Structure formats: structure tokens, C-alpha cells
Amino acid sequence: MAAVGKPFGAMSAVEIHAGLAAKDFSAAELTDSVLDRIRRRDEKVHAFLEVTVDAAKAQAAHIDAAIASGAFAQMGPLAGVPVAYKDNMNMTGTHTTCSSNMLQNYVSPYTCTPVQRTLDAGMIPLGKLNMDEFAFGSSTETSAFGPTCNPWGLTHVPGGSSGGSAAAVAAGLVPLSLGSDTGGSIRQPASFCGVVGVKPTYGVVSRYGIVAFGSSLDQVGPFARTVEDAAQLLNAISGHDPLDCTSQPVGVDFAANLAEGVRGMRIGIVPAFMEAKGLTPEVKAKVQEAADKLQAQGAEIVEVQLPNAQAAMSAYYVLGPCEAFSNLARFDSVRYGYCDPGHADLGSQYEASRSKGFGDEARRRIMLGSYLLSAGVYDKYYYPAQQIRTLITKDYSDAFQKVDCILAPVAPRTAFEFGEVTDPTEMYLSDMFTISINIAGNGGMSMPVGLGADTGLPVGVQLISAAFRDQDMLRVAAALEREYGPACVAPDFASEGGDAE
Ligand code: GLN
Secondary structure, three states: OOOOOOOHHHOOHHHHHHHHHOOOOOHHHHHHHHHHHHHHHHHHHOOEEEEOHHHHHHHHHHHHHHHHHOHHHHOOOOOOOEEEEEOOEOOOOOEOOOOOHHHOOOEOOOOOHHHHHHHHOOOEEEEEEOOOHHHOOOOOOOOOOOOOOEOOEOOEOOOOOOHHHHHHHHOOOOOEEEEEEOOOOOHHHHHHHOOEEEEOOOOOEOOOOEOOOOOOOOEEEEEEOOHHHHHHHHHHHEOOEOOEOOOOOOOOOOOOOHHHOOOOOEEEEOHHHHOOOOOOHHHHHHHHHHHHHHHHOOOEEEEOOOOOHHHHHHHHHHHHHHHHHHHHHHOOOOOOOOOOOOOOOHHHHHHHHHHHHOOHHHHHHHHHHHHHOOOOOHHHHHHHHHHHHHHHHHHHHHHHHHOOEEEEEOOOOOOOEOOOOOOHHHHHHHHOOOHHHHHHOOEEEEEEEEEOOOOOOEEEEEEEEOOOOHHHHHHHHHHHHHHHOOOOOOHHHOOOOOOOO
């Protein structure tokens, strides 16, 4: 069923909430329509691994009761809005597989903090979304359950590792989703799928109940088609949580200053990023165009240097695998994970279960981490990587003495085709512009700025904020949104009827 004037698939979260408040439609009608759309359209995209029909309907009934009693008016701005979650987020009673055979049959006994906060905000949970196995990857091709397709071109990858989260929003299956970002996994798929994706400053969102990859790098954040929707979802999930000692009190309304514009703001451009080998001309042109538009709106464009950022990739592929190796040790077939049957001794059970349960990329990271943390090797790699981390963090804090926000590419290119990138090192380069932000801990986001001149596929530009100043990058993103318009549903998914008309 279509809402007044606009199909549900194309409505923003803010519009859906307003429609419910105005009684244009009920939460039950909305939910039935969204479930129907997922049933019809997700066959082509494969964003969802599990659809939580009962949880969605129960929450819709709760919202309709609140509308009837008048209590809805006191609920927050996302009450009644559909949302879905990357499958590394625990939600009671759902499978949390991390797209791995290792956790194929794992059912969450509890709910992670970010998901719980969306439920507390009255959002309607639609289900769990596909990803690269354990969040290792940039294409969703490492999912044990098959890849997700990019709604802008089904032969193209949606990016990764939060590919399902980006594709679900780009296909108009849900207006909002959550992903996680350890080296670029929110921003790169957001760029590939033409939606807004925000990796908040480390500590803004609790990691409690998210299956850990790199605990010092992981951060959960929103995908949306408008900046305001993303800011509202960040408002809902952020803030201190006693269950995660790295989470911080935030006390900021991320949606408060979106309309302020960029006049007087200083926006940094990093020459080394713009001249980087591998950056395609169409992406570079879009970053330049965005800079020009911000300048025309009254921002001052300033060159800033990040002298150590070129070492970020090397540091990440030491720190990331070391942390992943430690975190994934719990999947030992006894406490958690797939257990290969029929082994007489524990050693061979461990070996067989872990060999069969993990896919190639997960095994590669585990072996790398195990080697890097071994005696004699640790000092040569882990230590210097930590030193580089300190230097990169200092680079960013120096840069943010001069500017309020940095504008950069997200990924060197637009979405590639399935099977096109097979060399792991080439795949790792997808994150060459995003990884240093996880190393330093700052906020970073991808903002869609239209289609590339050569490929005709979506391009995002990256906005980077000083630590705990995420509102600054959102404010710049809102200024760009006024130039480029809000992200739209991918053309083949824009109509409400049949399948992919
Ligand atoms: N693509 C990067 C990797 O494979 C980042 C992944 C992520 O952010 N989860 O490690």
C-alpha cells in the first residue's frame, strides 16, 4: 500500500514518523507493506539473512496502541520507523551468524546495546543483514551465504563488509539500517550504494553485544538516505553504556545544526589523498566538485597534511589481524561455534571445526594475527604499528587545529563487478582512504554526490571530523545534500509494484 503521495520505499524515516503521527497510515499497514516489499524485492538483492516478521509485527502493534492512546506524541522522532541490522549484532531470538558457517546455528540469547536502543526508540526491527564473513572484506563476497548485489547494478558488489546494510537502504527495503566499521565497512559500501553512511568517533556508540573484530577499531553507525535520518539514528544509538567501558557520554543532538550551513567553516583537503595512485579520475572529479560547491557556499578550503597516513594500511593489517585473532579464539567448537563431529581428541576437534567453520579470508586473518603476535615477531610488527597509530592520531589532531572538517575520497573507485577483484591485497586497497580514521578514532562518513562520469555508478565523498565533533561532518554533509539532493532509491527499485520493474 502506498502512503499519501509517496510509496513507503521512498519515504525517509522522518516522513514515515510524520505519516504515522498524522494517521495517514498505521504501523501495521506500514510493516505489512515493508515485509511484502522485502519478500518481493530482496530475491534480487539478497540483503537480508533473516526477516524478523514476528518482532516487527509485535512492535507495530505496540506503536499502533501508542498512536491510539496518544502516547505516540511523547515518543522520539524514530518511533514507528523500520530498521534492520548487520548480522554481527546480537538480538534476542535471532540468528547472529556474522555470515559464517561457524555461527550458522547460533541464536542470540541477548540483545546488543545499539539494537536495544533502536527498540527503545520505538523502531520496527525488520531483520538481519548480510555482510562479509566476520566483517573481513570489502564486497560481501566472503559471506558464507552468498553475496549481496548492488541495487544500482546487480552484477556489481555493494561494497563491504556492511554490504547488506547499504544495499537494503539503497533498494528502499528499509529507510535505516545499522552497520559496523573497522577499516571502512560503513563508508565504502555507503559510497558504492549511493547512501549516507556514518562511522562515528570511537566511543560514541557502545560495542556491547557486537561480535568483535578489532575491538580498538570497531564502531557501529547508521545508513540512511538523508543526513537528518542518519543523525536521528545516531542520536538514538549513541551515548554512554555501562556495559562498554570505551563508550562515552555524548550529550549532543547530532541533528541540531544541520541547517546552519558551512559559511565560515574551514574544510581541509589532503593533497596526498587527491594525488594517490589508484584514485580514479571520476572519483577525484567528484571530490573536487564537492569542494567547489562548499567553497561557493562560503566555506574556506584549506590544504592539510597527514604525513603518516600512508602508513595506515600497513599498521591496520598488523593491528586488525592481531585483534581479530584474539577475538575469534572464542569460536573453538566448545564454547561457541560449529563443532565437527566424531573426533576422539580435543586437538583434532578444534582443528577440524575451525578449518571447516571459517572461510578463506577469516583463516587468512587468523593466521596472520597468530604469526604477528608470536614471540620474536611481536616486537618487529605490533610495536611499530602501535607507534604509527600514535603518529597518525597526532597528524589528525594537528590537522584539526587548522580545519573543522576534512573532505576526501571514500574509496578509490566506484563499485566493481563480482569476481573482478580477486587479489586480497588489491581488495585491501578499497579502504586506503578510510582506514587511517579508524586508526586515529575520529568520525568519518560517506555522503553521496551523484554518479561517476565514467561508470554511471554512485560516488560518495568522505567527510572526516575531529574526535567527538561528529556534528561538524554531519553539518557539512547537510550542506552537500542541499546541492545534490537526498539520496534516492536505486532506479530499478524505485517503483512500488511487482518485482524490479
Ligand atoms: N575492508 C576492511 C577489512 O577487510 C575493513 C573491514 C571493516 O571495516 N569491517 O579489514
